[in-house]
Amino acid sequence: MEQRTDADIQDQSPQPTKWDRSAIVRLKARFERQNWAGVLFLLACAVAFPMLPGVEGWQAYTVALVIIYIIAAQGISVLVGFTGLVSVGHGGFLAIGAYTSALLTKYFETDIIIGLISGGLMAGFIGFLLGLIFLRLSGAFMAIGTLGFAFFVGTVVNNVPLFEGREGISLPSNKVMFWEIGDIGFYYVSLTVLALVTLFSYCMVRSSVGRAFMALRDSEKAAEASGVNRVLYRTIAFSISAFITGMAGVLNGHIVNYISSEVYGDIWYSVDILVAVVVGGSAVLMGPIIGGIFVVMLPFMLEELADFAFILKGVVLILVLIFAPAGIAEVLGRPIRNMRARLLRQAGYGGREPAPAETTSVAAAPSQTEKP
Amino acid sequence: MASHLKCEEITVRFGGVVACDGVSLDVEEGKIVGLIGPNGAGKTTLFNVLSRFQEADAGEVYLRGQPVNKNSTSQMVNLGMARTFQNINLFAEQTTLDNILIGAHHLCAPPLQSMLWMPQARAVERELTDRAVEIAEMLNLESELDNLAKNLPYGLQKRVELARALAAKPEIILLDEPVAGCNEEETEELQNIIARLNRELGITVLLVEHDMSMVMSICDYLYVINFGANLAQGEPADIQTNRDVITAYLGEEV
Ligand SMILES: Nc1ncnc2c1ncn2[C@@H]1O[C@H](COP(=O)(O)OP(=O)(O)OP(=O)(O)O)[C@@H](O)[C@H]1O
Ligand SMILES: [Mg+2]
Numbered sequence: 001m002e003q004r005t006d007a008d009i010q011d012q013s014p015q016p017t018k019w020d021r022s023a024i025v026r027l028k029a030r031f032e033r034q035n036w037a038g039v040l041f042l043l044a045c046a047v048a049f050p051m052l053p054g055v056e057g058w059q060a061y062t063v064a065l066v067i068i069y070i071i072a073a074q075g076i077s078v079l080v081g082f083t084g085l086v087s088v089g090h091g092g093f094l095a096i097g098a099y100t101s102a103l104l105t106k107y108f109e110t111d112i113i114i115g116l117i118s119g120g121l122m123a124g125f126i127g128f129l130l131g132l133i134f135l136r137l138s139g140a141f142m143a144i145g146t147l148g149f150a151f152f153v154g155t156v157v158n159n160v161p162l163f164e165g166r167e168g169i170s171l172p173s174n175k176v177m178f179w180e181i182g183d184i185g186f187y188y189v190s191l192t193v194l195a196l197v198t199l200f201s202y203c204m205v206r207s208s209v210g211r212a213f214m215a216l217r218d219s220e221k222a223a224e225a226s227g228v229n230r231v232l233y234r235t236i237a238f239s240i241s242a243f244i245t246g247m248a249g250v251l252n253g254h255i256v257n258y259i260s261s262e263v264y265g266d267i268w269y270s271v272d273i274l275v276a277v278v279v280g281g282s283a284v285l286m287g288p289i290i291g292g293i294f295v296v297m298l299p300f301m302l303e304e305l306a307d308f309a310f311i312l313k314g315v316v317l318i319l320v321l322i323f324a325p326a327g328i329a330e331v332l333g334r335p336i337r338n339m340r341a342r343l344l345r346q347a348g349y350g351g352r353e354p355a356p357a358e359t360t361s362v363a364a365a366p367s368q369t370e371k372p
Numbered sequence: 373m374a375s376h377l378k379c380e381e382i383t384v385r386f387g388g389v390v391a392c393d394g395v396s397l398d399v400e401e402g403k404i405v406g407l408i409g410p411n412g413a414g415k416t417t418l419f420n421v422l423s424r425f426q427e428a429d430a431g432e433v434y435l436r437g438q439p440v441n442k443n444s445t446s447q448m449v450n451l452g453m454a455r456t457f458q459n460i461n462l463f464a465e466q467t468t469l470d471n472i473l474i475g476a477h478h479l480c481a482p483p484l485q486s487m488l489w490m491p492q493a494r495a496v497e498r499e500l501t502d503r504a505v506e507i508a509e510m511l512n513l514e515s516e517l518d519n520l521a522k523n524l525p526y527g528l529q530k531r532v533e534l535a536r537a538l539a540a541k542p543e544i545i546l547l548d549e550p551v552a553g554c555n556e557e558e559t560e561e562l563q564n565i566i567a568r569l570n571r572e573l574g575i576t577v578l579l580v581e582h583d584m585s586m587v588m589s590i591c592d593y594l595y596v597i598n599f600g601a602n603l604a605q606g607e608p609a610d611i612q613t614n615r616d617v618i619t620a621y622l623g624e625e626v
Contacts, residue, residue: 215474
């Protein structure tokens with residue numbers, strides 16, 4: 001009955017010498033440390049900025065606006081970059097965050113911290129529901145669905161009396177635990193949120209959760225075969241993404257102490273946030289940062305031509321899609337990556353380049369039918 | 373010996389095509405069982421039913437005697453079943469190491485602990501990484517750990533698939549044409565690996581394969597299906613001389 005002879009199995013080719021990965025692992029750890037050093041340097045610059053001589057409140061205000069956009073873009077990049085789902089409706093989450101905190105502040109005189117938590121949670125909860133509703137959608141249908149969501153939010157804030165439509169809601173000056181804060185204080189609040197969100201994104205992407213997101217993005221079948229619960233992880237991705245963008249919305253309302261449907265009833269925010277991650281790059285940490293700076297600073301730099309900003313954004317978007325589809329951050333990071341690749345190769349890393357098309361093909365295997 | 377995976381009277385229709393037409397099979401624990409049949413016989417479809425990727429129009433699947441028709445696809449790995457695909461399904465943009473680690477997804481800490489990098493979650497992560505490296509060593513993939521899956525040649529991609537399935541610590545593994553497209557040398561190597569998995573780790577194997585010399589030498593028992601229905605079953609030596617089987621395969625050639 002035993003068909004396979006034990007001799008067959010024992011007579012194995014001699015055990016090849018074990019591949020030594022330690023040099024590569026060490027190098028990769030070093031690169032990681034360099035990344036952290038870079039991030040900490042940027043953070044130190046950002047902390048020092050308002051203290052520089054000659055920096056005034058309005059400048060801190062402008063940079064805080066950039067920071068808010070970066071946070072919003074980080075929210076959407078969780079979805080676009082790591083789960084491969086496109087959202088054209090993240091302005092909706094921005095609005096939900098902004099209105100939640102504004103109403104709490106107006107009626108209960110809460111401070112920004114409570115606003116941030118409740119605005120984020122509210123947006124996260126709506127994101128969770130949306131994730132469930134859009135479970136079966138992907139690609140263009142997902143884009144249309146999320147766009148519909150942004151329109152829906154716009155209609156609600158325009159028409160439901162609680163949100164006071166175009167009249168808008170004026171907010172008292174900003175407080176953190178009963179302390180009033182000015183432009184510079186607000187700058188530091190925004191920077192703190194940005195730092196926390198960045199740290200969280202970093203950890204999440206490098207955990208089993210980030211791996212599951214990317215697995216669903218790359219092959220839903222293989223992900224499910226590996227035990228990744230598609231429903232669970234898609235809703236987690238939506239919730240986290242909405243939570244982060246919702247917090248950006250809270251800050252966006254409080255920074256001008258005023259919100260109205262004129263601003264949040266439109267889909268421009270949705271478009272701007274998406275443009276930020278597409279231009280900056282969605283699957284790298286620096287992407288939302290560069291994209292956020294681009295989207296906010298462009299109108300400023302054009303000064304009296306600011307009305308043309310939206311045309312120029314469109315032009316840049318198209319150029320990026322053609323010449324740097326992975327985003328500007330990817331292009332800027334290329335010299336560093338090339339240098340690191342060289343170091344890795346020197347350490348003996350196999351460094352496989354893409355093989356010729358026929359051998360890498362993931363398409364159907366040629367079934368060799370042998371007759372018994 | 374006990375039955376590990378069993379299905380009864382599985383029927384699957386795709387519109388007018390009846391891909392499975394009342395197929396039954398019973399995989400005994402600790403064995404290597406082959407599922408063979410001409411192209412289009414319904415082998416992959418049956419695999420999809422067994423692994424909950426495809427809902428059957430009729431019939432039942434039992435894993436260790438328990439019906440699994442209520443379980444979702446992603447739960448199967450928790451019940452000790454892992455599989456590979458005939459058409460490679462890898463995470464192309466990720467490294468071999470990450471591909472293997474995803475296979476161990478159900479062994480990771482819960483999502484919240486994981487993404488907040490809680491100490492236990494990090495400890496589990498390190499442990500699973502060490503295991504992933506061990507699995508890679510067993511499959512001679514260790515030099516590919518840091519390479520992107522999409523850059524590997526075909527034969528190695530097939531092996532990464534197998535490694536990913538093994539990372540789940542399965543008790544039974546379903547392999548859909550594991551050596552298709554591999555050369556003779558690679559085939560022999562994989563054949564030895566599969567035999568070792570079965571012998572040393574006690575993993576039950578259900579195998580679809582067109583490479584008859586491999587099937588005949590490695591399998592303890594064979595099921596032959598044709599046009600979605602059982603045609604024959606038995607030990608390889610008997611199947612080799614079975615008239616119906618020979619006719620089915622020769623018939624296909626005409
Ligand atoms: N999703 C589907 N929709 C329609 N028909 C399908 C589908 N999947 C399989 N079929 C049909 O079902 C039959 C069985 O296909 P299946 O892939 O299970 O065969 P197989 O035995 O795995 O063949 P091969 O040896 O070529 O892999 C074929 O006729 C195929 O065309
Ligand atoms: Mg098949």
